[in-house]
Amino acid sequence: MRKYPEKHIPVMPNEVVKYLLWKKEGIYVDCTVGEGGHMLLLAETSPDSYFIGIDIDSEVLQIAENKLAHLKNVTLFKSSYTDLPVILKLLSIQKVSGILIDLGISTFQIKAEGRGFSFNVDEPLDMRMNLEQAKTAHDVVNTYSEEKLADIIFQYGEERFARKIAKKIVENRPINTTFELVEAIKKALPYSEIRKRKRHFATKTFQAIRIEVNSELDNIKKFLEIAPDYLEKNGRLAIITFHSLEDRLAKHFIRNDPRLKQIAGPLKPSENEIKNNPRARSAKLRIAERI
């Protein structure tokens, strides 16, 4: 197991429990079980329900397996949440009472040695959530055209300096590590911009490359299309997003989908929660109900 100094704290835990667990003997799916934080809480709160947990990251899932081993009402799958129909078919389940999807990245992925997601430690560029996948951040950074990189950084990172950053990346190839990427980004940004930013100047570019490596937005779109079909009447869909691109997708999807109505949200973490768990600061929770 990789060195792992910090535990993941589930975001808006009380709100998730309150809105998702509407049925006592229900079937619930946690599509991004991660380190099992939400799942533990849900399964302990509703011991007569059955819980299915999915995660694409085999290492994260191992942590969840250990955390949830004592629970008889939980089954875990190493898979993509876009495979939800296949997993339910395998279990001969047609409809479920609730589905949770907690987007973004787990603390393990950011903090464990060697996963290459963080601009704070120097590691080979990787950023894969699915360790069996071929494409890494190294491939994206070193083989994409300047134009394609600029589009990705602009669209997925909402970075104004995307064109300049893409140019510097291409000029500085090969870029093998996270720190080499940070250096290229630094060279592209005016000093005044670096000083002005509240968050680290590489945040947006790293987010963009991570989204591209893991096809995050495509997966979310696929998931939003299929998930409502597997909810029973009055079944609940809880979506936690961490940046505006994800939240916009969730908001518009719920608003325009005749199968769903939003019953709560966007809920935000309290000041107190953010104090205890700064990573929750940009989270938004939306709850929709199957009509």
Ligand SMILES: C[S@@+](CC[C@H](N)C(=O)[O-])C[C@H]1O[C@@H](n2cnc3c(N)ncnc32)[C@H](O)[C@@H]1O
């Ligand atoms: C924010 S974490 C979830 C944390 C979890 N709710 C907890 O309380 O511990 C997001 C998780 O989504 C997983 N993930 C990302 N893309 C996925 C996909 N396509 N299918 C399944 N899981 C995915 C990541 O591996 C990560 O563990």
